[in-house]
Amino acid sequence: MILLESGTGPPPFRTVRPLVLASSSPRRRELLTLMGLTFDVIVSGIEESTGRVFGPPVELAARCAREKAEAVAELFPDSWVLGADTVVALGATVFGKPADSAEALRMLAQLSGATHEVISAFCLVNRSRRMIETRSVTTTVRFKRLSPAEIRSYVNTGEPLDKAGAYGIQGMGAFLAASIEGSYTNVVGLPLSEVLDLLVECGVVAPVAEERS
Numbered sequence: 728m729i730l731l732e733s734g735t736g737p738p739p740f741r742t743v744r745p746l747v748l749a750s751s752s753p754r755r756r757e758l759l760t761l762m763g764l765t766f767d768v769i770v771s772g773i774e775e776s777t778g779r780v781f782g783p784p785v786e787l788a789a790r791c792a793r794e795k796a797e798a799v800a801e802l803f804p805d806s807w808v809l810g811a812d813t814v815v816a817l818g819a820t821v822f823g824k825p826a827d828s829a830e831a832l833r834m835l836a837q838l839s840g841a842t843h844e845v846i847s848a849f850c851l852v853n854r855s856r857r858m859i860e861t862r863s864v865t866t867t868v869r870f871k872r873l874s875p876a877e878i879r880s881y882v883n884t885g886e887p888l889d890k891a892g893a894y895g896i897q898g899m900g901a902f903l904a905a906s907i908e909g910s911y912t913n914v915v916g917l918p919l920s921e922v923l924d925l926l927v928e929c930g931v932v933a934p935v936a937e938e939r940s
């Protein structure tokens with residue numbers, strides 16, 4: 728769950744063209760919904776990039792985000808399809824989602840006391856318009872030094888298992904991060920500010936208040 732703060736008025740944006748989110752991530756869905764967007768959710772079935780290919784993390788994430796969006800766009804050629812992928816990079820080592828608790832323990836032990844980057848790439852496709860745009864955002868996160876007991880206790884919560892780098896900054900994993908530099912929502916899986924920029928540029932969403940000239 729992400730911190731949800733609701734105001735007294737309508738949310739700030741609305742969807743004005745058919746939008747499909749090509750993602751199984753509840754966080755991505757929640758972030759877009761928080762902004763007021765409406766969309767269909769279709770899961771691409773594309774597996775994440777890590778473990779498959781080697782290369783710079785930004786390229787891995789970008790390729791995977793694009794594959795997810797393109798797979799769903801084939802089924803919905805007239806819609807605007809958004810895909811995303813998040814990876815954690817500790818130097819040259821790229822972490823996706825841990826396969827099990829043992830891998831989560833290993834990932835968190837490596838991240839302990841160190842600074843890593845969280846990269847989320849997102850891709851917007853509209854097949855019938857032959858439009859495809861991929862962008863990425865990087866956030867730097869520094870973890871405090873963790874004791875083995877802290878790592879084990881956190882892994883036992885079950886929270887790390889479906890998350891890149893084996894943690895969720897928006898959840899109980901909040902205690903792990905001593906500092907963060909850059910977009911917070913990027914760590915959670917979708918850099919909202921940059922995603923909204925692209926959706927507004929493409930005319931897919933608009934702010935709810937009328938433009939005044």
Ligand SMILES: Cc1cn([C@H]2C[C@H](O)[C@@H](COP(=O)(O)OP(=O)(O)OP(=O)(O)O)O2)c(=O)[nH]c1=O
Pocket residue numbers: 749750751752753754755770771775795811812813814815824845889890891892894895896897900914915916
């Ligand atoms: C680092 C971090 C990652 N994550 C999540 C975001 C992503 O959902 C997930 C990374 O896996 P992804 O493969 O990017 O996404 P996903 O498998 O959840 O969903 P889909 O491929 O269908 O779009 O890790 C957090 O929720 N909090 C965090 O602090």
